[in-house]
Amino acid sequence: MLEICARLGLSSGEMARLGVLWGKSAEKGGGTMSLLLCHMLDTAAVAEFMFDRFLAPATRDMLDRVSGGRGRRFFAWLCGMHDCGKATPAFQRKSGAEAAALAGVGLGWRAAIVTAEVSRQWSHDKAGAFLLRQALKASGRWERRHVDWVCPMVSGHHGTLRGATMKDIAHAQGDAHGKTAEWRRVQELVVEVFTAALGFESLADAQPVAVPARAEQLGLLGMVVMADWIASDSTRFPGVPDLAQVSLAGARRRAAAAWEERRLGGGLRRLRPTDGCDVIELRFGHGARASQALAVDVVRAMKVPGLVFLEAPMGEGKTKTALAAAEVVAERFGLSGVFVGMPTQATADPMFTQVRAWAAAADPGSEDDVVLLHGKRAFNPEWKAIQAGDWSTADARFRAVQEDAPDACCVSRQGPADWFLGPKRGLLAHLTVGTIDQLLYAATRTRHVMLRTAGLSGKVVILDEVHACDVYMSQFLKEALHWLGQARVPVLLLSATLPPGQRAELASAYMSGATGTTDETELPVPGGYPNVTAVWPGMPAPVVVHAPTWREDLPVRVKVVPEPPVRRGKSASDRDQEQPVIDLLTRELAEGGVALVIRNTVKRAQRTYRELAAAFPGERVILHGQLTTSARADRTEHLLDQLGPSAAPRPERLILVATQVAEQSFDIDADLIVTDIAPIDLLLQRIGRVHRHTATKRPGHLRRPTVYVTALGSRSDLPPTFERGAEYIYGRHLLLRTAATVVEAEKSGGWAIPSQVPRLVSAVYGADEVVPDGWADAAEQAREEWAAEQERRRQAAAPFLLSRPGERVLPHLDGLHYAATDASTEDHLAATVRDGDMSIEVVLVLQDPDGYRTLDGRRLGPGGAPPSDALGSLAGDMMRLPQRLTSTAIDHLAPLPGWSEHAWLRRTRALVLDTARTAHVGDYVLTYDPETGLTYTPAA
Incomplete structure (x- = not known):
């Protein structure tokens, strides 16, 4: 580095100032302070390895296109430049041990003005963007369009891209940024010396020749962050406090060792052309x-x-x-x-x-x-x-x-x-x-x-x-x-x-x-x-x-199973509600067979499962989302063994009661299906579980696939009534149009699956009238309500989308995070993209007079501290609570005291059940039954 400084004509005083600017404190540098130029070169060296061994060829080509064929060097320059903003009093004040050395070479500041609060406001990512912008403009050759897209590569390397404010400009002109001639000069030198160390003739020589697309810029910024994070590992990049020991060659040696130890390369690097091959x-x-x-x-x-x-x-x-x-x-x-x-x-x-x-x-x-x-x-x-x-x-x-x-x-x-x-x-x-x-x-x-x-x-x-x-x-x-x-x-x-x-x-x-x-x-x-x-x-x-499908059409019969009407102020008993399905399955499974019953809600599935007990003892199983992790996984695996493509032997008679978990990517085969009404595309997905495997042997009367549709009561002259859960989840508009196709299919003998699938979906989601005349008024009202709800939900998503209205035409990233969302954890993010209240996971734990134990009976230590052989059981006893219980759970549930030393347990709430497997949580009573899963009711 001293050789480069000499070649650039730096004075001894200028080199002395570069020799005290720190980039990593001793605390973060493995016990030894690391100079700013050292960390910048470390990051650049990591970027070179990323270019050679990590980036896809398409990404390398993009960098070559943007830089005029110098993609590797330009990428290293972009990544290494990220921390140039540390050459400011606002950052350098953070290490009190180095303040005297800085003051000794003329890089002091007024402590009463450059405070901790000012340092937080004038962070080095913001400072770096201002510093680099000034330097690029001063070079005399950088075009405005390139300055505008390159500077956010510095301002955004801490994860946010906010636009400049008047307060930022004030900081850039004041003590926090360094307004003395010595500070201004050393800031210029950091950029100039680093650029020369990478082999550019001058800062003007580093200018790109094209502006990458905005999405490509965002991807590049992510790579800058990746290079910075790798180079910030003090165990592999220990501090270097002497400018004479700082060099790109040394940084490359450190990066090579770190890269090999980390095993960060890989990917599809040796794909062979497959032209002409199957x-x-x-x-x-x-x-x-x-x-x-x-x-x-x-x-x-x-x-x-x-x-x-x-x-x-x-x-x-x-x-x-x-x-x-x-x-x-x-x-x-x-x-x-x-x-x-x-x-x-x-x-x-x-x-x-x-x-x-x-x-x-x-x-x-x-x-x-x-x-x-x-x-x-x-x-x-x-x-x-x-x-x-x-x-x-x-x-x-x-x-x-x-x-x-x-x-x-x-x-x-x-x-x-x-x-x-x-x-x-x-x-x-x-x-x-x-x-x-x-x-x-x-x-x-x-x-x-x-x-x-x-x-x-x-x-x-x-x-x-x-x-x-x-x-x-x-x-x-x-x-x-x-x-x-x-x-x-x-x-x-x-x-x-x-x-x-x-x-x-x-x-x-x-x-x-x-x-x-x-x-x-x-x-x-x-x-x-x-x-x-x-x-x-x-x-x-x-x-x-x-193209033609590899299998012949299935002639699927479609039948409606009417449900007892629900009158105002009076509901049918659970047995009365389920009796039509009980009678149906008793008749259809008299000679054996496998039935899949899909309900739209967990509560409804649990009710069906309970009411089937008398008629089918030991011949039914339930699967839904309110089971513990281990219970759901074990049941899923067992069902795939019994009913999957290579199932042997197949149960003589079995009823699987499930929710939408059986709707997709669940490779089981049923002889008949009973399903609640759902929009046509989802209904067809459910039908995909009937007669799925061609080699399955079936009872004679079940050799023609049949789907029985429930959760609606229909007459051709009046619009149908839907079970409340179905209408709440899917809305009345699509259910009415789907119900019309179901009723018509019952009259015409069914559907040919899969050839009729596109036509059915197009009909239900299209604009043409498909409902009977007697349903028309109800269908139009439902359509208007549905359209309003769709628009409401579109608008609800808008504040969280990456692009704000009209922003897509911008050529750069500055200001992208004009109002970042509050989502931070995976749970928060999931709630953001799925339009729901955040749901949380809990670990179910039993408590008796002797203390805590897992659901399978393993005894826990004081305060619930888990012995090593119980961690697996606790992991399997996790489950995600229904969204309705989220706020109650946040207010009333917490990790057990004995979980504080365990990485994942200390962040996980415990649902503590008594010996009857019941817990009172806020205004709810929760009960976990190992067979049927979690239920909850309002407390009396």
Whole structure:
């Protein structure tokens, strides 16, 4: 560094001042202070390793395009420059031990003015943006457009991008920023010397040649944060207090050691071209079905990254199609990973196994990098085995998926790098599987959102079951698609079927980012099913094609099961309410068989389950969200063993009573289904569980699939009445239109599934009249109410979206966080993107006169302190409370005193049950039954 200073003609006094500016205090530098230039060079060196071994080829190409072919050096410069604002009194005052040395070389300040409060107001990220802006303008060559997009790379590296204020300008002109000539000069030198150390002839020489898209800027900022966080690890980057010992070569040596120790590279680095190959057969061991081959052909024809819809019936193999298509897209466009977003944590778990198996076949060794992203991953057996180094469980699950994949390699022995398992870092891993929430969070105006954008850059994004997004969630999905389109991230959307309007809205959102226009994307209605729809910039017209399904249509009979009317002031008894279903199942299952009963609410499912006890003792099981983690997981696994694709032996007679948890990504096969009314697309999803597997042997009278629809009472001349839970959840508009199609199907003999699925969904979600004349007035009123509610929910999402109205046309990021949301934890974020009150998780604990114990009877220590062999039981005894109980739980529940020493327990509330498994919490009485789950009633 001294050589560079001499080459630049610095005086001894100027070098002395550079030699006292600190970047990491002794406390944060491993016991030794680290000079500011040292930390900046450390960060730049980390950025070089990121460029070489971490960034996707597409991201490197973007940096080369922006910088005029100097992408690696420019990226290192961007990352290292992040802390230049530490060259101010407001920051330097924070280490009292260094104040004397600073004053001794003429860098003092008035302590009465530069206070701790001023330091908080004039943080070094803000100061750095002002400092860099002044330096770039002074260089004489930097254009305004480049100054405007580069400076937020400094101002936003602490996670927020706020616009400048008059107070900021005042600080930049005052003591906090350093208004003496000595301070102004040393600030210039920090920028100048660092720039020269990276090999630029001058600061003017570092100017880029193009402005990246706004989404690309946000991704770059996320990479700046990543480089800073890695270089801030004092155990791998200890302090260097002597300017003579500071050099880029030394920083590179430190970064190399840290990089190898952290194992931060990886991803899909060795993908082979698959042109002319059957990728499905290559990866999964069987020839591609017509719909799978069609989808792969479509993505092979794409000229640039775009958006692809894969719509196919349940069991068609959409997951394999998406992974094969993702491999083709990644190889063609220089991408290094995937993000697979699933609707729930439960559906993400099996996808984790499938993605690892696919990755092992596509790029042997990359399965090490797959990260499972959801709050319950610690309880996933395969993830747990990988983290613990117990490969017996992981190997079995992994090989079960791999057994038909001829190119699969041996099972890895490392797992993903630990660094990616920290807070907010998960999406940065190259291969990630989680809930769709992880993507939706990237569309919120929250702190460190740039890390999520960076994590999605250079990937193929796959989202499954997108039809499950309601109008509120869809606002975040559309916002995310806009940014992904602008970032040139290809997206594959999977669904059994989508309403035409929703498909067009999602396509328009993506193309608005990809093309920079606000024109609506018009999509032709697919002419058949399964089908593939694709859009990308520059294409003459959307691609909309279809293929025959691999299986014949199921002729599904549709029947309505009327329920007893509920009169004002008087309700039918539980037995009377359930008697029609009891009679139905008694008749239909007289010779055996498996029935799936889906209710819209937990309370209704519990009632059905209880009332079936007398007629079907020992032949029924219940599954819903108000069971403990272990109970739900055990039941799900057992049901998949009994009713899954390789089930043997199948129960002679069984009734599964479930809520919407059985609606999607649940590969079980029932002989008949009884389901509450739901909007047509969801109703068809439920029907996908009947006669799902062709090899299943069934009782003779159940060989024709039948769906019985409940929760509505109907007469053709009067509009139907709906069960209150159904109407509360789904609204009357779609239920009326769905009910009309159900009644018509009962008259006509049923539906042909899957060929009629698109027509049915289009009819219910379309504008044409589908209800009988006698329902018309009620239907119109319901439509108006529904439209008003949809608009209300759209407006409710707007304050949390990443872009504010009119902001998308801005060329830079300054002011992005004009009003950041308060969401901080995963629970808060989930509530933000799902339009609900925050729900919380609790651990259920029993208390008796002798103290606390787990639900399975393991005794806990004083204050509930868990012995090591009880931690697993406590983890399994967790559950998420209904949203209605959230505020009550926050006010009345807390961790047990003995949990203070345990990382996850000390942040988790305990629901303490007495020996009758009951607790009084605020105005509610809660009871947990191991068989039926949690119930709650108002306290007397």
